[in-house]
Amino acid sequence: MPPPTMFxxxxxxxxxxxxxxxxxxxxxxxxxxxxxxxAPCGANWExxxxxxxxxxxxxxxxxxxxxxxxxxxxxxxxxxAACEEDGExxxxxxxxxxxxxxxxxxxxxxxxxCDVVACGDWFAIRGSRIIQAMERxxxxxxxxxxxxxxxxxxxxxxxxxxxxxxxxxxxxxxxxPYLTLRELILGGRIGEVHTIQFWGQHxxxxxxxxxxxxxxxxxxxxxxxxxxxxxxxVPWMTGRTIAAITAARAWNxxxxxxxxxxxxxxxxxxxxxxxxxxxxxxxxxxxAHGYTMEPYWRFTISGTDGVVxxxxxxxxxxxxxxxxxxxxxxxxxxxxxxxYLDAFLAxxxxxxIPGALETNRVLHSTRLALLAQQVAETKTYPCAL
Numbered sequence: 309m310p311p312p313t314m315f316x317x318x319x320x321x322x323x324x325x326x327x328x329x330x331x332x333x334x335x336x337x338x339x340x341x342x343x344x345x346x347a348p349c350g351a352n353w354e355x356x357x358x359x360x361x362x363x364x365x366x367x368x369x370x371x372x373x374x375x376x377x378x379x380x381x382x383x384x385x386x387x388x389a390a391c392e393e394d395g396e397x398x399x400x401x402x403x404x405x406x407x408x409x410x411x412x413x414x415x416x417x418x419x420x421x422c423d424v425v426a427c428g429d430w431f432a433i434r435g436s437r438i439i440q441a442m443e444r445x446x447x448x449x450x451x452x453x454x455x456x457x458x459x460x461x462x463x464x465x466x467x468x469x470x471x472x473x474x475x476x477x478x479x480x481x482x483x484x485p486y487l488t489l490r491e492l493i494l495g496g497r498i499g500e501v502h503t504i505q506f507w508g509q510h511x512x513x514x515x516x517x518x519x520x521x522x523x524x525x526x527x528x529x530x531x532x533x534x535x536x537x538x539x540x541x542v543p544w545m546t547g548r549t550i551a552a553i554t555a556a557r558a559w560n561x562x563x564x565x566x567x568x569x570x571x572x573x574x575x576x577x578x579x580x581x582x583x584x585x586x587x588x589x590x591x592x593x594x595x596a597h598g599y600t601m602e603p604y605w606r607f608t609i610s611g612t613d614g615v616v617x618x619x620x621x622x623x624x625x626x627x628x629x630x631x632x633x634x635x636x637x638x639x640x641x642x643x644x645x646x647x648y649l650d651a652f653l654a655x656x657x658x659x660x661i662p663g664a665l666e667t668n669r670v671l672h673s674t675r676l677a678l679l680a681q682q683v684a685e686t687k688t689y690p691c692a693l
Contacts, residue, residue, distance in 0.1 A: 360653060361422040362449075363389040365413050365429060365437050367401055368518060371451045371477055372428025376406060378646045379426070384653065389420040413437065417444055424449055424656070430520045431528045435460030438474075442467040447656050449475035449649075452536050454674050456528030461678055465671050475652030476670045480537045480605065481544055482647040484640035485618040488625045489607065490545040492616055492638065497627060499612030501546045502583040506538050507603045507619075509593035512571055514563065522566040529681040530573035531558050534589035536677035537605075539577075540670075542585060544663070546609065550585070550676060552578040553691040556684035561592060575680050578690070 362385050364376060379385045391410040392398040401408050410416040417425075417440065425441035427434050427450040435455025438448045442464065454476055455461055468474050480486060493501060520526045527533065543549050554576040561572035571592060577585035593601055599620075606619035614629035618640070627636040651664035660666040676693065683689045 359384060359386050360424055360656070361386050361388045362424045362426055363387075363391070363416060363420050363422040364406075364426045365391050365416065365441075366433070367392050367397060367406060367428055368394070368430045368520065369428050369451055372426070373404060373406070375426055375428070375449070375451070375477060375649070378649055382649075388422050389416050391416040413440070417441065423447060427451065427454075430518070430526050431533065432456045432526045435464070439463050439467070442472050442474075445472070447473045447475070449477070449652050451477045452674075453528060453532045453677065454670070455678070456532060458675075458678055458682070461671070461675055465675075468667050468671060473652070473656045474667045474670050475648065475655065475665065476674070477648055478537060478540045478665060478670070478673065479648050480541050480620075481665075482644045483620060484643045485620060485622050485625060486541060486545060486607075487641040487644065488638055489609070489616060489618050491641070492625060492627060493546050493609065493611070496613075497629070498609065498614040498616050500581065501548055501579070501609055501611045502581070503610045504542060504546070504579075504583070504585040504587075505608045506585070506587045507606045508534055508538055508587060508589040509604075510534060510589070510591050511593050511595045511598050512563065512591040513595055513598070522563070522569050524568045527569065529558055529685070530570040530589060530591060531556060531575060531684055532677045532681040535573065535575055535587060535680055536673055538585075538587050538589070539676045539680070540665075540673035542577075544669075545607075546579075548583065549580045550577050550693060551580045552693055553676075553680050553683050553689055554578050554584070555689050556680045558681065558684040561590065563591075573684070575684070 362379055364372065364387070367373065376387070379387055389409045390406055391413050392401060392408055393411060393413060398408055398411060424447045427437045427448060429437055431453055434450055434453065435457060438450055438454060439460065441448050454474070455464060464474060492498070539550065556575040558570040558573045560567050560570060563569055563571050572590045574588045574590065579585065593604070602619060602621060604620045606617065608615065608617040614627060616625060616627045618625040622640065624637040624639055627638060629636065648665055651661050651666065654661045654664070655666045679691060683691050
């Protein structure tokens with residue numbers, strides 16, 4: 309396998325990496341595989357590990373702080389720059405452990421040699437940020453949503469076809485309950501999947517959530533914001549593909565002082581075997597209980613041989629089979645914190661991890677979420693994919 313053209317003006321050597329693969333249908337969770345990949349060497353080569361030079365643009369959402377912390381802890385990543393253009397946000401970053409190097413994104417790109425740009429800016433500017441980086445030959449790793457328009461998606465996809473890699477912080481599949489759910493379903497424990505219901509409501513936390521969420525033109529819609537998690541994880545968990553967007557709605561439900569903000573959002577999808585997915589991703593769950601509610605990201609999945617259910621905060625997965633009078637409670641597998649970053653590094657090294665996030669999957673999930681948002685706003689459904 310020749311070295312991929314992922315890093316520019318750098319020499320290469322073959323090295324071994326150990327990655328954790330997703331659980332297999334045969335019941336072998338977190339199997340380790342040693343893969344030979346080509347990695348850059350030279351000035352940034354230390355301790356025989358690949359050193360990926362990463363810059364950050366935008367710290368407008370808490371998710372990006374988690375990525376910054378993960379990157380700082382790794383020997384195979386060197387953080388070379390961090391930019392925040394908003395002065396008020398920038399002033400608070402040193403107190404949160406962020407070393408800010410630039411107040412201009414263009415200057416950061418001009419002055420910094422890097423391999424990857426990580427983006428955590430406000431939603432509607434992310435697409436242009438990512439495109440700017442990719443047009444300079446850089447890989448990108450973004451929080452979701454990656455972009456808020458189909459025009460931006462088209463440009464990102466075109467640049468990816470030139471060999472650049474696109475990662476996304478779609479981390480729901482890194483959590484133990486869903487790793488366990490996937491193992492049970494792909495292992496045939498409920499037979500062929502036919503219906504899926506998920507409850508992905510979030511607390512609005514008005515006054516704590518960034519103010520730009522509620523400013524016209526900056527958020528981009530709640531389906532694109534939240535439903536992308538389920539759109540991405542459903543095929544991964546079930547082995548089914550999404551064939552159509554049957555219906556979608558996004559509306560202003562209760563926060564009437566911000567009529568542009570869609571705190572109500574729900575959708576219906578069709579699976580490739582005619583099955584159905586029903587989901588709710590409204591910002592209507594309890595502020596008092598935050599993200600600790602029992603139904604938070606609960607999935608109930610029915611198949612020909614039974615029903616299985618779990619949620620983000622669950623300690624077990626419950627299985628009700630047609631051939632057993634008693635419910636079966638399977639303990640959840642351990643979380644794989646930061647697995648999305650492992651997957652991205654493998655992807656840019658030319659050795660994507662089977663079953664994990666990689667550029668094509670990220671782009672596909674992003675496109676479907678954008679289409680769901682478009683369908684809701686234009687009421688042009690059903691939309692075959």
